[in-house]
Amino acid sequence: MNNSKIPKLSFHSDPSGISRDFPKTKRQKIQKREMDMVLTPNNNKLNILHASESGIRRRYTDDISATHKKKLTFGGDPKVIERVKNNERKVRKDIDSLLNAISEIEKESVRIHDRELPAITLELDAKVKACRELQNEIDGLSTEMDLKDNQCDLQRRNVELSSKNIVSMHAVKVQEFENDLEEELSNAKREWTYKLMEVENLKPDEKLTDEMRQLKTEFEDVNRKLFILQNENEWECKEYENKLNKEFKMFKKIKNDARIELDREKERLTKILKELQDSHDELKKNIKKCGDEFDGFEKKIEEAEMNFHCMELAIVPLRKDLAFTSQALTQVQEEKKQVEGEANNWRKKYANELEKVQQELYTRQNLATSIEEIKGYTRCFAYANEREMPDEFHVDYVDQCICENSGEKRVQAFDRVILEEIHKDHKRLYNECIPFLGKYISKLINCSIIVVSQQPTAPMKMTLLKQLVEQYGENYKMTLKILGFDGSIRHNDVGLDNLAEIRDLSQDEECMSILTLDTKLRKGEESHSMNIYIGSMSTLQLNKGLDDAPSVLSHVLIKTKQCFVFKINAGENIEKALAIAGKLKRTIRLPQLD
Structure with missing residues (x-):
């Protein structure tokens, strides 16, 4: 009975007041012999219960005084105690068989009132919903991959432009510095050329000669200072150029590391994209498989509807059997209460007798010890x-x-x-x-x-x-x-x-x-x-x-x-x-x- 798949039936009418009609298709009928096989174990258990109950009543109606006298005669004989325990075990076994029969009837009634079709529909809806969610997730991941590619290209271009800007900026500064120096040198040379021409054209006097000597000396000093400044300028240019080269190498190394990291990230994202594409293909196959399963479920639904109609026809005699079984269950429960009351009385009586037996055994042991000591x-x-x-x-x-x-x-x-x-x-x-x-x-x-x-x-x-x-x-x-x-x-x-x-x-x-x-x-x-x-x-x-x-x-x-x-x-x-x-x-x- 535990393997029965009889669903629960609902005979409520529609809101319009019209009772629900089920499709009149040809259904497979359940043979009466199968229902008899289902109900026969319970009937056998009830017959066994009635037989054991009559046996219990016959045992309980024995002469209590004779049993009490027999227990006192044997003084705690293990056979007498074992006989009482066997009687108690039989009563418990009968009660357990009755409870098992009741639980099986209740399980069968619950199985009859269940339905499998809503469970199948819910399962299909859950699978379709899961497929849609997976498709949305795949689209979102593809969009994120495109955004990541665009960001990588933009970063690469920004790095190239920034490096070119830095090189051109330093080149412009060097060129400006060279232009300024050349302009100053040309101005100084022009002024001295004018002065030299004037000196050559004019007859110099002593003051002018002294001044020329002084100017020549100053000119030599200026040339010396200029030479020193040129050397210092060249040395500073070389130092600055070395510094710029080091900074450029460091910058190039940093950007190269960033480029390598970006390449690795690109490879990782490419692998992820490939995996996502593979999973996308697999999901497509699963969607197709789910579609096939959906078709199979539709066929099963049609078969379930046919079985449902057959079950509707078979539930009428089952309801009659259920009513009869409920009446028998009520009667058995009343008898069970009576048996439990009698069992409790016998249990109390057994506990009292066992206490007396144990006290008697202890007294006998003490007496036997005293007798052995006297001997x-x-x-x-x-x-x-x-x-x-x-x-x-x-x-x-x-x-x-x-x-x-x-x-x-x-x-x-x-x-x-x-x-x-x-x-x-x-x-x-x-x-x-x-x-x-x-x-x-x-x-x-x-x-x-x-x-x-x-x-x-x-x-x-x-x-x-x-x-x-x-x-x-x-x-x-x-x-x-x-x-x-x-x-x-x-x-x-x-x-x-x-x-x-x-x-x-x-x-x-x-x-x-x-x-x-x-x-x-x-x-x-x-x-x-x-x-x-x-x-x-x-x-x-x-x-x-x-x-x-x-x-x-x-x-x-x-x-x-x-x-x-x-x-x-x-x-x-x-x-x-x-x-x-x-x-x-x-x-x-x-x-x-x-």
């Missing part, structure tokens, strides 16, 4: 993973034992059989050990937990230390010491605020962690302390420690209340572990400590 035997827990155990071994949860089917068919009983968690956080192990630990912590009696395994046990020891620090860290002053099996102190006064350091220390399998709890939190208080020994060893080390001379293990067995946790899975020597557990249960008794 005086060492406590042995089995931390088992039944999925990874060999086929010849299985766990009996009722009698709290592990049975061996092959050979002698031996049965070894444990004080607790704890299931190993899938997520491996070992919190369930701590929850089973806390009644044993809490009893002796409250009395400040030394106790120990020793994990017996062939595999690394650092995560288990880390979990026990971390949970003890979190639970008792506020009421006791805690210190941690790491002691080797040979009696040497590996680490002393380890900081408990750094869990990373504790994690690194717990990786050492050949040591014993000693957690000391002291009641003295403030100055002036009386100090009372106790030790919790947490260690791990293999079955071979445990057997050797039980038989050999006094060691750290023998000290722990004599001075503490012990609890041995045996890991039972495919990676362990299960037969040897069961034998040592039986030996511990038979031979070792707890010390009678004050």
